[in-house]
Each structure stands twice: as C-alpha cells, then as structure tokens.
Amino acid sequence: xxxxxxxxxxxxxxxxxxxxxxxxxxxxxxxxxxxxxxxxxxxxxxxxxxxxxxxxxxxxxxxxxxxxxxxxxxxxxxxxxxxxxxxxxxxxxxxxxxxxxxxxxxxxxxxxxxxxxxxxxxxxxxxxxxxxxxxxxxxxxxxxxxxxxxxxxxxxxxxxxxxxxxxxxxxxxxxxxxxxxxxxxxxxxxxxxxxxxxxxxxxxxxxxxxxxxxxxxxxxxxxxxxxxxxxxxxxxxxxxxx
Amino acid sequence: xxxxxxxxxxxxxxxxxxxxxxxxxxxxxxxxxxxxxxxxxxxxxxxxxxxxxxxxxxxxxxxxxxxxxxxxxxxxxxxxxxxxxxxxxxxxxxxxxxxxxxxxxxxxxxxxxxxxxxxxxxxxxxxxxxxxxxxxxxxxxxxxxxxxxxxxxxxxxxxxxxxxxxxxxxxxxxxxxxxxxxxxxxxxxxxxxxxxxxxxxxxxxxxxxxxxxxxxxxxxxxxxxxxxxxxxxxxxxxxxxxxxxxxxxxxxxxxxxxxxxxxxxxxxxxxxxxxxxxxxxxxxxxxxxxxxxxxxxxxxxxxxx
Numbered sequence: 001x002x003x004x005x006x007x008x009x010x011x012x013x014x015x016x017x018x019x020x021x022x023x024x025x026x027x028x029x030x031x032x033x034x035x036x037x038x039x040x041x042x043x044x045x046x047x048x049x050x051x052x053x054x055x056x057x058x059x060x061x062x063x064x065x066x067x068x069x070x071x072x073x074x075x076x077x078x079x080x081x082x083x084x085x086x087x088x089x090x091x092x093x094x095x096x097x098x099x100x101x102x103x104x105x106x107x108x109x110x111x112x113x114x115x116x117x118x119x120x121x122x123x124x125x126x127x128x129x130x131x132x133x134x135x136x137x138x139x140x141x142x143x144x145x146x147x148x149x150x151x152x153x154x155x156x157x158x159x160x161x162x163x164x165x166x167x168x169x170x171x172x173x174x175x176x177x178x179x180x181x182x183x184x185x186x187x188x189x190x191x192x193x194x195x196x197x198x199x200x201x202x203x204x205x206x207x208x209x210x211x212x213x214x215x216x217x218x219x220x221x222x223x224x225x226x227x228x229x230x231x232x233x234x235x236x237x238x239x240x241x242x
Numbered sequence: 243x244x245x246x247x248x249x250x251x252x253x254x255x256x257x258x259x260x261x262x263x264x265x266x267x268x269x270x271x272x273x274x275x276x277x278x279x280x281x282x283x284x285x286x287x288x289x290x291x292x293x294x295x296x297x298x299x300x301x302x303x304x305x306x307x308x309x310x311x312x313x314x315x316x317x318x319x320x321x322x323x324x325x326x327x328x329x330x331x332x333x334x335x336x337x338x339x340x341x342x343x344x345x346x347x348x349x350x351x352x353x354x355x356x357x358x359x360x361x362x363x364x365x366x367x368x369x370x371x372x373x374x375x376x377x378x379x380x381x382x383x384x385x386x387x388x389x390x391x392x393x394x395x396x397x398x399x400x401x402x403x404x405x406x407x408x409x410x411x412x413x414x415x416x417x418x419x420x421x422x423x424x425x426x427x428x429x430x431x432x433x434x435x436x437x438x439x440x441x442x443x444x445x446x447x448x449x450x451x452x453x454x455x456x457x458x459x460x461x462x463x464x465x466x467x468x469x470x471x472x473x474x475x476x477x478x479x480x481x482x483x484x485x486x487x488x489x490x491x492x493x494x495x496x497x498x499x500x501x502x503x504x505x506x507x508x509x510x511x512x513x514x515x516x517x518x519x520x521x522x523x524x525x526x527x528x529x530x531x532x533x534x535x536x537x538x539x540x541x542x543x544x545x546x547x
Contacts, residue, residue, distance in 0.1 A: 106406055107421050108421055
C-alpha cells in the first residue's frame with residue numbers, strides 16, 4: 001500500500017545505455033512509489049530488459065542516475081544492489097536446476113539485509129506458494145515451468161526487497177499458468193511489496209498495474225493507467241512510433 | 243598375495259593424496275573457472291616451510307606450513323586472480339603458469355637447487371604389522387585424512403550457507419550474484435580451503451611418497467600435472483568427478499609402479515616408462531569417453547578444458 005512517504009522507492013533519471021556504439025536506452029525517466037505496481041511494456045528490443053539490467057548493475061549505464069530510496073546505486077556491483085533492497089526475478093527464471101527447491105529458496109536469503117527474520121520470510125513464501133513447500137526436497141529442474149516461475153519469485157521474495165523487479169514472468173507459460181502467475185503477483189501486491197513488472201503482454205499489464213510505462217526503441221513513449229488498457233490505438237501508436 | 247595387498251594400499255594412499263589435490267584444484271575451478279597450474283607451488287611453499295622449521299616442534303612447524311600456504315593463497319587471489327576476474331580462461335591459465343614459474347624461481351634463488359630433506363613426523367613412516375602384512379602408518383593416516391576431508395567438505399557444501407552459495411556460484415555465478423551472493427567472499431573462502439588442502443598435502447606427501455622426502459623448487463610439480471590430467475579425465479565440472487579423476491590417476495601411478503617390474507626393457511620398466519604407461523591410458527580414456535570418465539554430461543573435453 002502507498003504510504004505517506006512521498007519519495008519514490010526507485011527512481012531512474014536520464015538513463016542511457018549503449019551496446020558499443022549502438023544506443024539501447026535514451027534518456028529514460030521512470031519512478032516507482034512504495035507499494036505500487038508499475039508496468040513496463042514495449043515491443044521486442046525496446047530496451048525493457050536492459051532497463052532492469054541497468055538497475056541491478058549487470059549492464060553499465062553510460063549516463064543518468066538510478067536512485068533507491070533516494071540513494072544512488074548506479075555503478076555498484078549487482079550483489080551490493082540486491083543487498084540494498086532490489087530483488088530480481090530474471091528472464092527465463094534462471095533457477096538452479098541441480099539444487100533442491102529448498103536450497104534455491106535458501107540462496108535467496110543471501111540478499112537479505114538482516115539475518116533476523118529469515119525463517120519467517122521462508123514461511124511467508126511457503127504460504128504464498130504452497131507447491132514450493134510440498135516439493136522442497138525435489139530438484140528444481142524437475143518442477144514445471146509455472147512452478148519454476150513461482151520458485152524464482154519466491155527466491156527473490158525471501159530477501160524481503162524494497163522493490164521487486166520481474167522480467168517477463170509469463171514468458172513461455174501456458175495461458176492458464178499465466179493467469180495463476182498474475183494472481184500470485186496480486187497476492188504479493190496485497191502484502192505491500194513494490195513491483196516493477198516488465199511484460200510482453202501489454203493489455204494485461206496495463207490493466208493490472210497502477211501505472212504502465214511504454215518503451216519503444218530505447219525511449220519512453222507514454223504512461224498508461226489501468227483504465228486505458230482497452231485503448232489499443234494509443235498503444236499501437238506508441239509501439240510503432242506513429 | 244600380502245605384497246599385492248600392500249601395493250594396493252599404497253596405491254589407494256597415493257590416490258588419496260592426488261584426490262586431495264584434485265579437490266583443491268576442483269574447488270577453485272568451480273567458482274572461478276580457473277585451472278590453477280600453480281597449485282603445486284603452494285604445496286612446495288608449505289614443504290619448504292616445514293623443512294626449514296622441522297627442528298622446532300612438529301605442531302609449530304605444521305602451523306607455520308598452513309600459515310605460509312594460506313597467506314600465499316590469499317596473495318594469489320588478491321594480486322592475480324581478482325584483477326583477472328573478467329579475463330578469458332586462457333589468460334587466467336597463462337597467469338597461473340607465470341605464478342608457478344615465479345614461485346619456483348624464487349625458491350631456486352632463495353634455497354638453491356640441491357633441496358632439503360623433510361621428515362615431518364618420523365613415527366608415521368614406521369610400519370604397522372598385521373600378520374605378514376606391513377603397512378606404514380602414514381598410508382592409513384593418508385587414506386583416513388583424505389576421506390575425512392572429503393566428508394567434511396561435502397557437509398560444508400551441503401549444510402552451510404556459504405557452502406550452498408559456493409555451489410550456486412560454481413553453477414551460475416551471475417545468477418548467484420543477482421541473488422546477493424558476494425562473489426569475492428565466496429571465491430576467497432574457496433581459495434583458502436583449497437590452500438588449506440595444499441598445506442595438508444605438503445605435510446603428508448614427504449612421508450607418504452619416499453622420493454618426495456627431498457624438497458626442491460619443482461616440488462609437487464609432477465603431481466600437479468598428473469592431477470590436472472586426472473580432473474579433466476574424471477570431469478572437472480563437478481567436485482566429485484574431479485576428485486575421482488585425481489584419485490584414479492594416483493591409484494594408477496601407485497599400482498603400476500608397484501606391479502610393473504622395476505627393471506627390464508620397454509614396455510616393462512616401470513621406473514622409466516611409468517608416466518608413458520599412465521598417459522597412454524589417459525589417451526585411451528579420452529578417446530573412448532571424451533566427456534569425462536565419471537561425468538554424465540556429453541560436453542567434449544575441449545569445452546571442459
């Protein structure tokens with residue numbers, strides 16, 4: 001839930017990223033208030049994943065500023081950024097298939113800022129995703145795609161991040177499983193977790209998020225509210241730059 | 243028959259030492275993707291520390307050996323491995339060649355080429371007699387120590403947070419870092435454990451292998467090369483397969499040198515042609531199972547190296 005604290009928990013100002021001489025992001029500004037779900041949509045190659053990678057420090061920003069709770073995190077090592085309160089559910093889930101479900105979740109504890117409360121955090125995730133508790137001794141590689149996505153989300157949540165970044169959590173999942181994933185994201189929102197959601201499913205994301213940024217060709221084109229999910233003309237115009 | 247049992251036990255002991263070195267090399271490879279060619283020089287440094295202080299108390303001498311090897315391991319990590327963190331595996335391998343020859347040269351300049359006699363605990367080289375079987379105590383101690391180290395390391399890797407993080411970093415270090423795993427801390431712990439094992443080998447090797455009683459600048463170099471071959475043959479990707487590879491090479495060297503006659507003409511002269519026989523077997527294994535003797539993956543040996 002949004003609090004009285006007006007300062008955004010995550011703020012990106014004038015972000016630029018280049019791959020060699022090719023600009024991937026140009027002058028991107030976005031902000032996420034505490035308790036919000038903010039969407040980030042756009043066509044393939046728009047720079048959505050690059051934005052998340054720049055925030056977590058796996059891609060170097062050539063210009064601009066990234067602030068977490070008002071403090072700059074630009075240029076820091078990824079593990080330090082994660083330990084500062086940024087959780088990431090990476091594209092493709094990237095779970096450790098050879099480790100058990102429980103070991104994957106325990107790994108997520110590495111991102112915690114305090115050693116206290118780790119047990120409670122694991123319990124919270126097991127309550128949110130009962131399938132993880134049921135299959136805690138199984139190798140994570142044996143889980144279905146949807147279960148692996150729940151594990152990837154749970155693994156990031158046990159660190160109790162200030163803001164959770166999700167990179168295309170519905171990618172490669174069957175429609176019914178996508179429904180379940182969005183339902184879980186709603187439950188996570190209800191627990192007061194701040195979310196920045198990168199998605200290909202544009203309309204669904206716009207309807208789901210409090211605000212959604214549309215990114216195309218490395219630039220922010222517009223911001224949409226949940227009521228504008230049906231405004232396909234505007235979205236198409238943003239996507240194709242007309 | 244008794245002689246064969248003694249030879250086999252000695253071969254298991256030698257396999258255990260090589261297995262220990264394989265663990266040391268495999269641990270660092272796991273987290274850094276770095277084949278540490280200079281691993282033998284850590285053993286050499288420890289052996290010199292022991293040789294130079296053996297007139298003092300045994301405990302103090304062994305403690306000093308561990309201190310020297312751990313300090314050198316840490317220095318390697320900070321001065322060489324860390325600055326080359328993002329370098330290609332080839333660059334890192336060549337860097338460890340350089341470190342290896344640098345340390346050998348320092349030892350040569352400082353201590354000379356003649357070498358120093360080293361007997362750490364003379365009592366352990368005496369035999370234990372069971373009927374007609376004579377087994378040296380160090381043989382038994384070596385096997386037990388290697389088994390103990392492997393068991394302790396397995397517990398460490400599966401039961402502790404840092405061990406779990408080490409396993410994750412060895413599978414996918416980028417994802418591990420994205421979960422908050424401190425890469426440098428995990429790597430430093432792996433390098434230090436690897437160093438502690440090198441120090442342990444420095445203590446055991448001169449007692450367990452009679453020709454290793456003389457500490458020279460190229461001490462443990464031959465063992466390192468054979469162990470490196472062993473971990474590749476076994477499967478360097480996983481600690482267990484790497485260890486089994488190292489153990490198998492040690493066992494083969496021990497068994498062949500025991501069972502082959504010590505005189506005669508090729509191919510029956512073990513003292514001269516032992517390495518040829520061992521490496522011939524390695525070539526046969528790599529031809530038949532290029533993915534590694536103990537691994538289940540189908541990646542080629544070139545990829546793994």
